[in-house]
Amino acid sequence: MTAATRVSALREALAARVVVADGAMGTMLQAQDPTLDDFQQLEGCNEILNVTRPDIVRSVHSEYFDAGVDCVETNTFGANLTALGEYDIAERIFELSEAGARIARETADEFTGRDGRPRWVLGSMGPGTKLPTLGHVGYGTVRDGFQANAEGLLGGGADALLVETTQDLLQTKAAVVGARRAMDALGIDVPLLCSMAFETTGTMLLGSEIGAALTVLEPLGIDMIGLNCSTGPAEMTEHLRHLARHSRVPLLCMPNAGLPVLTKDGAHFPLGPEGLADAQETFVREYGLSLVGG
Template identity: 40%
Template sequence: MTQKEPFLNALKNRILLFDGAMGTEIQKYNPKPEDFPNNQDGFNDGLVLTHPEWIKQIHRDYLNAGADCIETNSFGSNKIKLDEYGFGDQTIEFNKKIAKLASEVCDEYSDKPRYVIGSMGPSGFLPSSTDPDLGQKPLDEIQESFRLQAEGLILGGVDALLIETSQDILEVKLVINACHEAMKNLGKKIPIISNTTLDQYGKMLLGTNVQSAYTTVSDMGIDVFGLNCSTGPIEMNPSVRWLDDQNDHDILVVPNAGMPENEGGQAVYKMTPEKMGHALGDFLDKYKKVRIIGGCCGTNPEHIKVLRKVIDKRANNPSNG
């Protein structure tokens, strides 16, 4: 097998396309409690054990739509989250299995390099807050929880680690430290992508703005800084504009399919693939540091197909950019 172009080299050479949402694609299989390990309804990451073929097919659907990169189905697989489902003592093996599954799917494609991105979602705690429940988890316990996850993902062969949907900048720092620790332990270095999640006013859940968030982590050995989830692309524009001016790190932009709308107690995302493609195409035209785009909540392979066309059109007609 020929050597794959390293992820950061690819990032320098072209815009990379991430996949779309995982949870809504899983829901299309209409899973029942008995489909999850130990009947634990909603334990999506656990489907690697009970329905790996579902997850493989979702990965394939996104790769067939044109994604360069797929995220592992490990969003909630830090040790703290896995403890809730009784799998915390298997954190390394569990994440390794999830990453290997994604790698196997990428290996089915030989047309161009496909990358596996290790997804690391939040712990569910907010270490910066004074909340009597959410703010009381010891910092070293949070960091250790993510170190175990990072080691598993690296052992499973991911091409980069993605800290995503982050609500608390202190936790982001802990996860970055955990990633570096895992790499040191394993003697293997891979890129770190550090995302924050901002509301429509450009603030993280606890009030940190994009300027403070970026300044806090930009010198911690990360390779890409990004924004994902919470809003659609339109609301991200002021923050992306500011980040582009910093000229230090490449930028990832992975928005939802618009702002969520409440329908019968359910969050519904209504931005069409075409509208999302137009908005992210504008970002690529205006902001030279945006090197990764993709979709978060409410996006599906149809959104990714349109984003593929948006990228290819600009690659074939550079005068657009």
């Protein structure tokens, strides 16, 4: 299957049915106890594992495909200018993005080769650690960093770009524009998905409400909009209701399994698999979601 054929099939699937994505990446990687050497002494920089321990990253993708998902996200949530800048390796954006996409692409193709069923790769573009609205970083600077991130993902074989967990609308715009510039530079056109993170207060981190977010983002030419992370399904209901009524593009949702509860063994997500699945089924029925995950 050629890249163009895969992307066309993804667009058709998103228009015709509910496409199922994967769940958490970081906790799955941590469960395999990577060493400080695996992180090249940059503890917690999960994207480094794309080059030092691709076997670990590949095993996570494989577990999700074994569970039956249609697509997986790349291990590139922090492969951006500000996040990698915290480790003084911002010059590795393209390298780590490309490596993460390539691992996911190879794993997806392996599973497709077994039964012919298409599997897709969503290129994860996380928010980074700086907020341009607050002057932490310049808009042009962060936009160009996201372009390098997207170019690496596309070079590695991503079938779509997912700008996710966004907390600042100016940062979100920088990521979307950077992704568009990457597609233009490479002559590649893939779906561009945008997923926001809303706090329990009902707004994004900097106070933007869902109507403002939709008004800002929809004209940028995104193919899909929705929410992920931060909260569970209950806290996302009103936001999804607004999007279902007013959005002109399809919707996605990848919630946590409820709000985490701190226990003696660490954070526990109360819904569990069945509870999260039930919530997503309700969202699909009531709000017409096209893409779900966790």
